Amino acid sequence: MNANAKRFAVALAVPTTMLSGCYVIPLAPDGSPVYPLPYAPPPQAGVAYPPPSQAYVASRPGTYGGPAPAVLQARLYPANDLATQTGMITGTVTNMMTGKGRFQMDYKGELLSGEATRVSGDERRGVASAYGAQGTYMSCEYRMNTPYQGAGTCTMSTGAQYQVHLGS
Numbered sequence: 001m002n003a004n005a006k007r008f009a010v011a012l013a014v015p016t017t018m019l020s021g022c023y024v025i026p027l028a029p030d031g032s033p034v035y036p037l038p039y040a041p042p043p044q045a046g047v048a049y050p051p052p053s054q055a056y057v058a059s060r061p062g063t064y065g066g067p068a069p070a071v072l073q074a075r076l077y078p079a080n081d082l083a084t085q086t087g088m089i090t091g092t093v094t095n096m097m098t099g100k101g102r103f104q105m106d107y108k109g110e111l112l113s114g115e116a117t118r119v120s121g122d123e124r125r126g127v128a129s130a131y132g133a134q135g136t137y138m139s140c141e142y143r144m145n146t147p148y149q150g151a152g153t154c155t156m157s158t159g160a161q162y163q164v165h166l167g168s
Contacts, residue, residue: 069094069095069097070094070095070097072092072093072148072168073090073092073167074105075090076088076090076091076163077162077164077165080159080161082158082161083161086107086108091112097147099117101115101116102114102115103130107132108136111132111133112130112132112136112137112138114129114130114131115129118144124145125143126143126152127142128141140153141153142164144166148168150166152164152166
């Protein structure tokens with residue numbers, strides 16, 4: 001092997017060896033690392049699981065900042081004659097796992113959006129409100145069976161009343 005070939009081989013081997021231990025970590029706008037959160041299926045109804053200890057949660061790889069938000073389907077079924085004219089309505093609720101959530105749905109072509117909040121003193125009960133650009137608003141009361149499933153009632157500013165089912 002001639003001297004130029006040896007130099008070329010060394011020139012390729014040195015950067016490869018030096019960079020082989022490097023990897024890229026995605027960062028959030030505030031400079032903190034963003035790790036992908038593992039998918040955790042919703043717990044099965046009727047099965048009680050003890051909450052994990054803080055030491056276990058802190059030691060789990062891939063967790064960042066607590067539980068990930070869960071997007072739940074909201075299905076509103078007519079509960080009076082006025083609501084029957086519109087029929088079933090669907091929307092989404094994003095449970096932030098902090099006692100708050102975001103709510104969105106389409107009602108007669110108008111996008112209603114708002115928030116859901118758990119009631120103080122009763123972690124399963126909550127209220128939700130949504131408002132649209134054309135002035136339509138909605139108020140709901142609900143009760144969660146799990147963080148992924150619940151039910152309640154909603155009343156629209158038009159007088160339409162619905163039974164709401166959250167989750168799958």
